[in-house]
Amino acid sequence: MLISNLSPHISTRHYSFPRMLLTSLSLFLLMTVMVDPLSAEDKPVGELFEEVDFSTGKLTDALAPPKTDGESEDSQPTKTAESSPEIDIPSGKWTVRFISQNASPKPSLLPKNSGLDILLDLQMVGAKQDNPHLLGHFNSEAAWYVQQGYLLPVDKKDSALRIATVKDFELQGIWNVEGRGGWFILLGYDDGHGYVLENTRFISKESGGPWHLSELRGGRGLPETFDKVCHEHKYEWKGDQPIRLTVQDKQLSLKVGEKDLLKEVPLANYGPGELIVGTFKGKYDPKPLKIKSLRIRSLP
Numbered sequence: 001m002l003i004s005n006l007s008p009h010i011s012t013r014h015y016s017f018p019r020m021l022l023t024s025l026s027l028f029l030l031m032t033v034m035v036d037p038l039s040a041e042d043k044p045v046g047e048l049f050e051e052v053d054f055s056t057g058k059l060t061d062a063l064a065p066p067k068t069d070g071e072s073e074d075s076q077p078t079k080t081a082e083s084s085p086e087i088d089i090p091s092g093k094w095t096v097r098f099i100s101q102n103a104s105p106k107p108s109l110l111p112k113n114s115g116l117d118i119l120l121d122l123q124m125v126g127a128k129q130d131n132p133h134l135l136g137h138f139n140s141e142a143a144w145y146v147q148q149g150y151l152l153p154v155d156k157k158d159s160a161l162r163i164a165t166v167k168d169f170e171l172q173g174i175w176n177v178e179g180r181g182g183w184f185i186l187l188g189y190d191d192g193h194g195y196v197l198e199n200t201r202f203i204s205k206e207s208g209g210p211w212h213l214s215e216l217r218g219g220r221g222l223p224e225t226f227d228k229v230c231h232e233h234k235y236e237w238k239g240d241q242p243i244r245l246t247v248q249d250k251q252l253s254l255k256v257g258e259k260d261l262l263k264e265v266p267l268a269n270y271g272p273g274e275l276i277v278g279t280f281k282g283k284y285d286p287k288p289l290k291i292k293s294l295r296i297r298s299l300p
Contacts, residue, residue, distance in 0.1 A: 091298040098294045100149035107145040117162035127214035127221025132283040150290035160278035167272035171245040173294040177237045181287035183279045190273035192219035
């Protein structure tokens with residue numbers, strides 16, 4: 001049975017045959033232990049999503065994704081004709097990308113209808129590539145899977161997950177980004193251009209976990225744009241936390257729990273493109289990122 005038939009949401013970029021062979025073998029070995037597939041794999045994940053309660057950090061039934069008259073689970077996202085690339089998330093309506101369904105300790109594949117894409121061989125170079133703690137020469141090669149109710153990378157390698165193609169948007173969910181290591185959010189990524197928000201948690205409490213933002217051109221970070229954008233560098237992520245990420249009118253905001261870590265940070269050259277989350281290996285192993293729920297909508 002072909003791996004590509006089992007994993008249609010896996011994408012490759014600049015993929016050489018040897019690397020493809022190694023990755024295919026890795027995925028084959030992973031799937032030999034995947035004996036507990038998601039019971040709701042073929043069920044629209046939107047039926048299972050529950051809104052984040054930002055006061056408690058827990059999911060509640062009270063604020064389920066709103067449905068408009070005549071809306072069905074099979075409704076297709078609207079396309080914005082004047083945008084390039086095309087937006088695949090509709091405005092106003094929430095699109096659920098992941099909701100915890102499988103609490104089993106045995107790993108399982110992503111739901112086929114999740115809309116998420118595992119990116120293999122996404123390549124870029126960070127603005128401070130010579131600093132071993134920060135994003136350097138990045139080459140994604142790790143798959144993602146579901147285990148104990150979380151979506152997470154398979155192993156301790158560079159990883160990337162495409163969430164959507166958007167312009168102005170709001171993302172919500174419950175994520176666990178506790179522990180040491182590096183991770184990033186790539187914003188408006190199109191043909192090597194975009195913005196990368198990166199965060200590394202250090203051993204030293206004094207060093208903390210600074211947040212840096214830089215612009216990419218040709219897949220390379222511009223050193224002159226590298227900037228520390230959050231002065232809450234001692235903020236330490238603890239366990240599952242509600243997250244709200246927005247970009248609107250070329251301004252970036254990030255709220256974790258009750259903490260506004262970023263507020264209206266300017267993105268002067270931002271445009272529509274891919275929204276990607278990932279982890280990177282530097283001096284430390286990649287951040288042990290775990291996603292419990294994720295939903296997104298375009299903003300008017």
